[in-house]
Amino acid sequence: MKKIVTFGEIMLRLAPKGYLRFMQEPEFQATFGGGEANVAVSLANYGLNAAFVTKLPDNPIGRAAVKELRRHCVDVSCIKKGGNRVGIYYLEKGASQRPSKVVYDRAHSAIAEAEREDFDWNEIFRDTEWFHFTGITPALSSNTAAICLDAVKAAKERNITVSCDLNFRKNLWTSERAGEVMGQLMKYVDVCIANEEDAEKVFGIAAASSDIAGGRLNHDGYRDVAKQLADRFGCKYVAITLRTSISASDNRWAAMLYNGESAMFSREYPVHIVDRVGGGDSFGGGLIYGLYTGMSDREALEFAVAASCLKHTVEGDFNLVSVEEVLALAAGDGSGRVQR
Amino acid sequence: MKKIVTFGEIMLRLAPKGYLRFMQEPEFQATFGGGEANVAVSLANYGLNAAFVTKLPDNPIGRAAVKELRRHCVDVSCIKKGGNRVGIYYLEKGASQRPSKVVYDRAHSAIAEAEREDFDWNEIFRDTEWFHFTGITPALSSNTAAICLDAVKAAKERNITVSCDLNFRKNLWTSERAGEVMGQLMKYVDVCIANEEDAEKVFGIAAASSDIAGGRLNHDGYRDVAKQLADRFGCKYVAITLRTSISASDNRWAAMLYNGESAMFSREYPVHIVDRVGGGDSFGGGLIYGLYTGMSDREALEFAVAASCLKHTVEGDFNLVSVEEVLALAAGDGSGRVQR
Amino acid sequence: MKKIVTFGEIMLRLAPKGYLRFMQEPEFQATFGGGEANVAVSLANYGLNAAFVTKLPDNPIGRAAVKELRRHCVDVSCIKKGGNRVGIYYLEKGASQRPSKVVYDRAHSAIAEAEREDFDWNEIFRDTEWFHFTGITPALSSNTAAICLDAVKAAKERNITVSCDLNFRKNLWTSERAGEVMGQLMKYVDVCIANEEDAEKVFGIAAASSDIAGGRLNHDGYRDVAKQLADRFGCKYVAITLRTSISASDNRWAAMLYNGESAMFSREYPVHIVDRVGGGDSFGGGLIYGLYTGMSDREALEFAVAASCLKHTVEGDFNLVSVEEVLALAAGDGSGRVQR
Amino acid sequence: MKKIVTFGEIMLRLAPKGYLRFMQEPEFQATFGGGEANVAVSLANYGLNAAFVTKLPDNPIGRAAVKELRRHCVDVSCIKKGGNRVGIYYLEKGASQRPSKVVYDRAHSAIAEAEREDFDWNEIFRDTEWFHFTGITPALSSNTAAICLDAVKAAKERNITVSCDLNFRKNLWTSERAGEVMGQLMKYVDVCIANEEDAEKVFGIAAASSDIAGGRLNHDGYRDVAKQLADRFGCKYVAITLRTSISASDNRWAAMLYNGESAMFSREYPVHIVDRVGGGDSFGGGLIYGLYTGMSDREALEFAVAASCLKHTVEGDFNLVSVEEVLALAAGDGSGRVQR
Amino acid sequence: MKKIVTFGEIMLRLAPKGYLRFMQEPEFQATFGGGEANVAVSLANYGLNAAFVTKLPDNPIGRAAVKELRRHCVDVSCIKKGGNRVGIYYLEKGASQRPSKVVYDRAHSAIAEAEREDFDWNEIFRDTEWFHFTGITPALSSNTAAICLDAVKAAKERNITVSCDLNFRKNLWTSERAGEVMGQLMKYVDVCIANEEDAEKVFGIAAASSDIAGGRLNHDGYRDVAKQLADRFGCKYVAITLRTSISASDNRWAAMLYNGESAMFSREYPVHIVDRVGGGDSFGGGLIYGLYTGMSDREALEFAVAASCLKHTVEGDFNLVSVEEVLALAAGDGSGRVQR
Amino acid sequence: MKKIVTFGEIMLRLAPKGYLRFMQEPEFQATFGGGEANVAVSLANYGLNAAFVTKLPDNPIGRAAVKELRRHCVDVSCIKKGGNRVGIYYLEKGASQRPSKVVYDRAHSAIAEAEREDFDWNEIFRDTEWFHFTGITPALSSNTAAICLDAVKAAKERNITVSCDLNFRKNLWTSERAGEVMGQLMKYVDVCIANEEDAEKVFGIAAASSDIAGGRLNHDGYRDVAKQLADRFGCKYVAITLRTSISASDNRWAAMLYNGESAMFSREYPVHIVDRVGGGDSFGGGLIYGLYTGMSDREALEFAVAASCLKHTVEGDFNLVSVEEVLALAAGDGSGRVQR
Secondary structure, three states: OOEEEEEOOOEEEEEOOOOOOOOOOOEEEEEEEOHHHHHHHHHHHOOOEEEEEOEEOOOHHHHHHHHHHHHOOOEOOOOEEOOOOOOEEEEEOOEOOEOOEEEEEOOOOOOOOOOHHHOOHHHHOOOEEEEEEEOOHHHOOHHHHHHHHHHHHHHHHOOOEEEEEOOOOOOOOOHHHHHHHHHHHHOOOOEEEEOHHHHHHHHOOOOOOOEOOOOEOOHHHHHHHHHHHHHHHOOOEEEEEEEEEOOOOEEEEEEEEEOOOOEEEOOOEEEEOOOOOOHHHHHHHHHHHHHHOOOOHHHHHHHHHHHHHHHOOOOOOOOOOOHHHHHHHHOOOOOOOOEO | OOEEEEEOOOEEEEEOOOOOOOOOOOEEEEEEEOHHHHHHHHHHHOOOEEEEEOEEOOOHHHHHHHHHHHHOOOEOOOOEEOOOOOOEEEEEOOEOOEOOEEEEEOOOOOOOOOOHHHOOHHHHOOOEEEEEEEOOHHHOOHHHHHHHHHHHHHHHHOOOEEEEEOOOOOOOOOHHHHHHHHHHHHOOOOEEEEOHHHHHHHHOOOOOOOEOOOOEOOHHHHHHHHHHHHHHHOOOEEEEEEEEEOOOOEEEEEEEEEOOOOEEEOOOEEEEOOOOOOHHHHHHHHHHHHHHOOOOHHHHHHHHHHHHHHHOOOOOOOOOOOHHHHHHHHOOOOOOOOEO | OOEEEEEOOOEEEEEOOOOOOOOOOOEEEEEEEOHHHHHHHHHHHOOOEEEEEOEEOOOHHHHHHHHHHHHOOOEOOOOEEOOOOOOEEEEEOOEOOEOOEEEEEOOOOOOOOOOHHHOOHHHHOOOEEEEEEEOOHHHHOHHHHHHHHHHHHHHHHOOOEEEEEOOOOOOOOOHHHHHHHHHHHHOOOOEEEEOHHHHHHHHOOOOOOOEOOOOEOOHHHHHHHHHHHHHHHOOOEEEEEEEEEOOOOEEEEEEEEEOOOOEEEOOOEEEEOOOOOOHHHHHHHHHHHHHHOOOOHHHHHHHHHHHHHHHOOOOOOOOOOOHHHHHHHHOOOOOOOOEO | OOEEEEEOOOEEEEEOOOOOOOOOOOEEEEEEEOHHHHHHHHHHHOOOEEEEEOEEOOOHHHHHHHHHHHHOOOEOOOOEEOOOOOOEEEEEOOEOOEOOEEEEEOOOOOOOOOOHHHOOHHHHOOOEEEEEEEOOHHHOOHHHHHHHHHHHHHHHHOOOEEEEEOOOOOOOOOHHHHHHHHHHHHOOOOEEEEOHHHHHHHHOOOOOOOEOOOOEOOHHHHHHHHHHHHHHHOOOEEEEEEEEEOOOOEEEEEEEEEOOOOEEEOOOEEEEOOOOOOHHHHHHHHHHHHHHOOOOHHHHHHHHHHHHHHHOOOOOOOOOOOHHHHHHHHOOOOOOOOEO | OOEEEEEOOOEEEEEOOOOOOOOOOOEEEEEEEOHHHHHHHHHHHOOOEEEEEOEEOOOHHHHHHHHHHHHOOOEOOOOEEOOOOOOEEEEEOOEOOEOOEEEEEOOOOOOOOOOHHHOOHHHHOOOEEEEEEEOOHHHOOHHHHHHHHHHHHHHHHOOOEEEEEOOOOOOOOOHHHHHHHHHHHHOOOOEEEEOHHHHHHHHOOOOOOOEOOOOEOOHHHHHHHHHHHHHHHOOOEEEEEEEEEOOOOEEEEEEEEEOOOOEEEOOOEEEEOOOOOOHHHHHHHHHHHHHHOOOOHHHHHHHHHHHHHHHOOOOOOOOOOOHHHHHHHHOOOOOOOOEO | OOEEEEEOOOEEEEEOOOOOOOOOOOEEEEEEEOHHHHHHHHHHHOOOEEEEEOEEOOOHHHHHHHHHHHHOOOEOOOOEEOOOOOOEEEEEOOEOOEOOEEEEEOOOOOOOOOOHHHOOHHHHOOOEEEEEEEOOHHHHOHHHHHHHHHHHHHHHHOOOEEEEEOOOOOOOOOHHHHHHHHHHHHOOOOEEEEOHHHHHHHHOOOOOOOEOOOOEOOHHHHHHHHHHHHHHHOOOEEEEEEEEEOOOOEEEEEEEEEOOOOEEEOOOEEEEOOOOOOHHHHHHHHHHHHHHOOOOHHHHHHHHHHHHHHHOOOOOOOOOOOHHHHHHHHOOOOOOOOEO
């Protein structure tokens, strides 16, 4: 089986139990997560051959991250050992009108300080069919931006499909810098995943008259954004996730897929949230799975949305669900009746 | 006070904390439960003299099951010691579109391998007024099927009221075998509890045009099923629980009681679920309590539905609520205001 | 910065984890709380100089209560050491149709048995601008009633603004006794906080045709109650909180502020509840903050309601939120989107 | 089987996890315990018919105490319902040179405020062969002292054997008051359990030249104390437990039994402590079991010491061990090899 | 790198927290373990290429076992999917004079009911240099005994070194049956691991005058047992572990290695126990590592003893230590000073 | 009351529960600690006016650190807000022969990147009598080294007593750099605390013929080291802690105090360890308390050793004990008998 490679950062995620505020009790749930690692785990859960590429220090925390990925069947053989620290993010789970909060402590992580020489893409891309990264990775440092460029170029040379989730992070870089760096990388991207905000923040591509906070969706607007992205960068697919935040406890979740010709909108799910972090990544994982395994565009879209709907019910960054579970939901069974 | 006897299996229930998936963390909440034991606990909580009959190994796990029943005031004096293992079921709690999952590891349990000689129904039924079992018990093995037949025959000889919850379990037996065995047992049953699915799966009794998964209820259909059951087996009462699964987090819950003449439908509760396992059993416990203590049919039905509505808010299989709490809800106070 | 003084009882709060019933597992979450302490913590969280006055035994539990208050920046220098025990309340969290339950074990606490000589209000009120108490404190014992009278008189002599949350507790005293004692104290009160029930139970002040349990709010009725309270006792402000209990899991929450001239009604929030105890106190804390810092009446009201809306999402009695968080919600962002 | 009745207080025990200090984390392990309840549980664990008599409020905490006793097979039918509160003790587990700490909050408990009329000893002592109490019960209040006197007199009239563990508690009464009250009660006692300190504090009976804190045991001294007790009060047996406290983590544990003629000293166990509270009570339970079931004096003594040695390895007040486990240790197997 | 293959059962291990007795609290720590799996994990931790062979059901519990092994870098590619259940063992941790207790619920597990056809040893043994099993595997069923024979024969044909830990389990088979089956298998064994009890129980090979329970070791006796085993079955090495059980909390731990010519005795460690289950397996893992990597006999022995000494300080069955940690202890640093 | 100021870093401490290895379970106990903060907490616990000076980011983790210090009564008014991150250390608790492990992730913390301008020592030292720092602070960065120099100079100008714990950390700087920087700072130090290793690693001051790892103490050697330190830097007092590491579970603990004239050696305590991190800091806290409050040299030494003996029994970095508890132990009561 050919490989799917994702590249980015995996962080230690420290979260209070339940709905406690930070340090309300002296305890953290400690798991691992990060945009591209989350996608790799999704794909491995679906039975694909997924490899995650990053750099991690050779200390107990770094080794635990590798162990956790391996447990979920992710190929960790291309993870570079070295550097000083594992990046951290602190997560406080919100409820009702209180939003979830993320505090990052990721500067100076091994991957942020990695060198271009740390990664031999010739070696990494052996037997590879798909490469995925997100807009977070090039935002970590100018080095990682350069490494991403190395990677997408190497991928293109080998006819590897490249997907990218824009994932703009305002505390990592400015819109200007993001636009510049991502503009270069996007030329190599076949499948682009975004939300409306991303497109606007990174490339200034906005649709008229939509109102995110208010929760109203504007189909024409989203189609327009996707078309602009596809046209500007030559992407084959542009997918846009459509989240309506009713509250921190309840969201509505859907997505749109534009294939260069038409835009199709998925079924929308009302989601009662267990853990919403990694929701976007699970959409990416589902979409890649669908497209990679030859589903129709419509099927791939519905698979991706159903997968990420389920992610909102799973604790942690990783979307621990199987193909069967996603298909059952996509086929319409969202009644949640006990399975015996 | 006369006894109410229930007969069946009590299992060790192993469930991850909160909404974690199986083995996502190395810990299980370990409690006990099982259809007929759950009914016995309900009745004991209501202050009745409830005895549970089963077979359990004389090891620390078997003894812990007995202790837990005794703690809740259940008469454990007729539990047979012996056999090799306590049956187990693993439970993963669902949320939103992700269904709860049950994995059974109950084969070869002490009760499944029990012999007819293990139970002296003459002795067990001393001072007994009511006997309850479910369709799970005869499904465990041909021995337990024979024991159930011994029991209901002995009950009839003593004019003991017999109630049965059909509770079809497709992983324990086929519809054919179930129909055959249950067909024999039902002749002795005065009060039958079922859901539409049970009646169809076990006896092929279906009503036209209802749509369970879609959540639409068809009053005429349910009345029709109940009437067919009552007519075929001579039951005095047939109760059908009506669950509308909106999601794994939210259900609507109601029931119907048919008394041979007319069918009455209860108030319907929108339930935000804490733990839905044992919901049906708590309905059975409530109905038996109502009928046993001489409530009117309507009162008994509303008591049973309110009781099982509350069960959905209680962790574990057992419905740890009092008569006062059930009556308060049945009387209309579902506002959930703090009681000081 | 001038001080805000609150006076009352802080109790040890013992609550099972999650939605467990009392002693379902052998463990209690152990925190501290009490009406006036909760207000002090709210104010300290908002950056004000808040002092809490009470009496606590000099044992590890009493000292832990002091430590917890100090942790949240409350001035504990006027807490009197002595007495025999810390009052306790046991809390069981409800869900859906099952109400939360509070069992009090607060008799004979240090503050309930305090003497008038224990508190030197001249000393306590140095540099003080505001004094807050609730109807719980004078209900603890005739001593505490006398101490409250000492306090409000001393406050008036110094032109200190006095606020009072009526907070009627039927298990501490009768309506008759409450009316008598509170009637005396209310003469000194500038800002009165109540709910319709309080006003009726304590002073027999009721509005026609409202239906609390049913959840319908009657604007005219509330305005009428407030006006009666203001007129009878000469209060400058009367605030009434408006809770619609849909279930133990979901409430609607709003409030009204009457300023002697007109009554304004706040935005109403649909709340998915994490912990509802202390909800009223957090309203009081928010209102005092608003009025104390010179917000307009409308702003103060909306700040108070938003603050207490957020409290329902925070575990424990204390409302651990910042001014920024409250303002963000009051400004309209209740979408709960992740803050990175 | 005849009954063994014990009479006293059962308290809620609140202890931080592991070796945490009070309120270092916001959590308490919540179990139940108390001298005489502990003895009843020991006896029930050994298969005897043990009844515990006390008064407990009819609230969730009181009912939970009853449930916990019933779980361990204790006869709870003579527990009087009523009163206001369940007594509490806070326990902080020591280690190495840091001693364990107990903070009592037991004043005003239901049993402390019980009336003589609450207990009908004619009824309670039906089919009873043995009655046990400790010096804690009469220390709770003058009422409980009077009730104890009622009980021992009623016991003597029925030829019921009476045992008493002196258990002096300096924070409940003075030596003078203890000597006076216990002096009256001891006239009815057949089996007296004490440690050297008790005898001295209550009756001024001391042996020369022993040094408890230093850990040196003086056989002659202990024999002398026992003889004085037996002679003064006409006890048939006097047992003295011999604890050598090396540290809070390690003790040496043994005992002496004086039967009116000679004193025998048991094997001494070096104990690595898991939970030392209830150690003395478990000795009492073991001794009563031995004497009641007709063991020789030597066997009964060794059974009692082995039982209480095991108690030090069990969490909580209750000694959750079986006769088989105690006999195995008394027979010499203290190697702790895994039992498969 | 060549493979080391181990074959046997991996069970779900359910253990109460800390020193609690079974079901004293409603919770189990849930991990996985089993003699041969433990050895595989040890070897993988040391960086070797270790494969574990077994049969596991394709359900969430079986899949979780596979995931856990993979996490620790064990090659799981030869695990057969199928069968009905994962075997379970319940473990209660002892302390001081209270022994640890193991309750097995392993009958009817997938591996116990496996067929010879389930395992293709030609395939499994590709690139394999060492095969390890224990006396537990052939004791599970006559099928597993036959499979073991298939395996050792296939191993011999390929010149694969075979090691076996006798590990007699009296609740799985009788000494007679064990002697018969193991007698056949031992002919193919190069490295035999045992304790004196094993040799006597399985083969009737005993040394005079040693006293295990008393804790005295008899060097000549152990040498004699080893020589008899080596002579009878032609083993190249016989290792005997030497445990002196002072209590369930403290053991002394050493071992002897006989290489056909002479017997050498290792350093002895006084161990303060955290978790003693898997201690013997960790010795096996250490010994295989030492011999496989070409250490001298003395070095291999000291490595194995140091490794298993460390195992006693690690929670769970698996010995989660590195080669560096073992070497540091073997080199003499057992002072336990903090490593920064 | 005059102030005692300590200056340094407070870190988030992340430790697995109990004796688990890093990430063996997905959970960390999260507390705060650091050499100088630990000393400040000790002093505040003893009732002194202790201020801690550091720099912490204005984010939820930084604010939680401040809250925790305030809870323990430490004056936090001179903590500078700013910087990017709170330093972290991961701690794995060892047992028996397995050493505890510390993994630091403290680079780039707010205090490590602080500027000299961040601290106005004129302001900080108002009403100050004592200043304490450790060798860790100047090792963090050249900036903190410069700030330390500013501090000690400012202290000397005000006749503030200066104490320093050498605390060499090999992963923060080399011996050469340490010797150079500490050499400058030590000129201002009145009270020096060290262990033999520190003196040797930092200043090359060693005594002949002692053997730390082996655990033998050499009184003359320690006296000699202290005298050399005192002579070279003009310290009034040199204290050396004497730890004999028997294992990670058991240590022996004592200390020596040299006052320029003679060296006195304290009582030695055999310690069964609960948490050994912060042991040295608690000695420092005890010594400062003793000297500051005017104890005799001998009393101060014994107070310090008893205090740090108790620290080994307290979870977390902070020594949560009172003066009374320390005095009781210093007076000779280490028997660990329950205090009621």
